[in-house]
Amino acid sequence: MKAAIAYLRFSSPSQGDGDSLKRQKKLIDEWLKVHPEYQLDDTTYEDLGLSAFKGKHADSGAFADFMDALNHGVIAAGTVLLIESLDRLSREKIGDATERLKRILICDVDVVTLCDNTHYTKESLNDPYAIIKAILIAQRANEESEIKSSRVKASWRRKREEAEKTGTIMTRACPRWLRVSEDRKSFEVIEENVSTIIKIFDLRKENASLHRITKYLNDRNIKTLSGVEGQWHPSSIQKILSNKALIGICTPSYRARNQGLTEIHNYYPKILSDESFFEIQELRLAPFGRVVVKENPLLINLLRTILRCRYCNSTMIVTSVSGSHHGYYACPMKRLHRCSAPLIKREMVDDIIIGCVLFNAREFESEPLNVDKTIQLNSRNVEVMLEIKNLISAIKLAPDVSSLADELRLLDKEFKRNETALQVIMSRNKKMNIKNIQDMDLQKKDDREQCRNYAYKTFQTITIDTVAKKCNIHFITGLCFNNFPLTKTLTVSSIKNALLYIDGETVYF
């Protein structure tokens, strides 16, 4: 019979007598029941509250004893080490946890993580994905303990409170067009950088693309905000264009916002008026440049990137447009025989989604939803950011990166989409700089483009069931219409009536 060794660990003494111990013991019992070929060794390694007593870098305690026993060959090959999760191996640097895992496996001792029931063996060392997964899990634990570092948080909270009350400057770090004065009591404006920023806003206001602005600045050897000539990049320009510090607002990081920190207004000196700032935000929200469609205006897909196939979640495309014929929405996977969703008449869908829903959207969206949605989007983006970070570390180690890269691309897309949604909600609360939607002539190119931008700022996604001819409409504000019929026109008042029976954020039709 093979031996199983249990390793228990608690990060604080207060956890020791509580649920953590019970939970870990219960997991061990359950595992042993399912694996009767193993017998629990008498020696159980327990680090009770070690990290709290000795600091997290403690290299002593039960785990060190276990490694000692392992290195001296006391632990027989084929033994399994049972731990709740890999983060029990180390709350320290991520490299440590995987290094320890490798060292144990090399000695022909297996490791089972009880939380996800993963069995690592010596063979796992040859399977890069197993180790990558282990790294990701350990990294996640590492991130979490980083977030938990409460001491740092408390000191920042105090600084913030003071900043909000008295305008005290929190840190010397500040936007690149400002510097903190010697006595640390005020901000000084760096005129050269400010005039560059104003030039960027002026160019953008004249509808110059990010690339054109980049070229303009580089051609004239205008210094970047960090003082280098000819090093402008579209992404840095985009960052400047959306930086709320220009209108005096200090914005906490995603992670901080997730913990409930809010913006501090009038923290920085204002470089721009609110009007000129928000006007530009309107311009930069939609990702569809200014493509000139010389041909048929109907080629402009009003629901581009928004409309998705209910069956395979692909983004629907427009086909068979000619003359005044609107054509169809089609799932691109159908052509590849990977999806069976039939075509659906575009005119019918647009009539309902644009004519009935979009044109009346402001009547359906209620303000209170916005607040929750902002928090939700923020916390989702914190998660997305962590996932992106973890994936990047995984890619560095992976032998074949294409599937990881695809995942990374999707996360990046989601991140940007959430950013847009946050900006939409933010600028919507200010003012909406748009031609009266009801007056739009959807036969005209310009109006169609404007309508498409408006749809992009209104809908998060619309998943369409082309068989049942129904769709789920997710608004950017969080509101959701489920099973919205595409075959009959509902009046504004009947939709509003349905809103009375809203369940959370969802209305069922």
Ligand SMILES: [Zn+2]
């Ligand atoms: Zn499909």
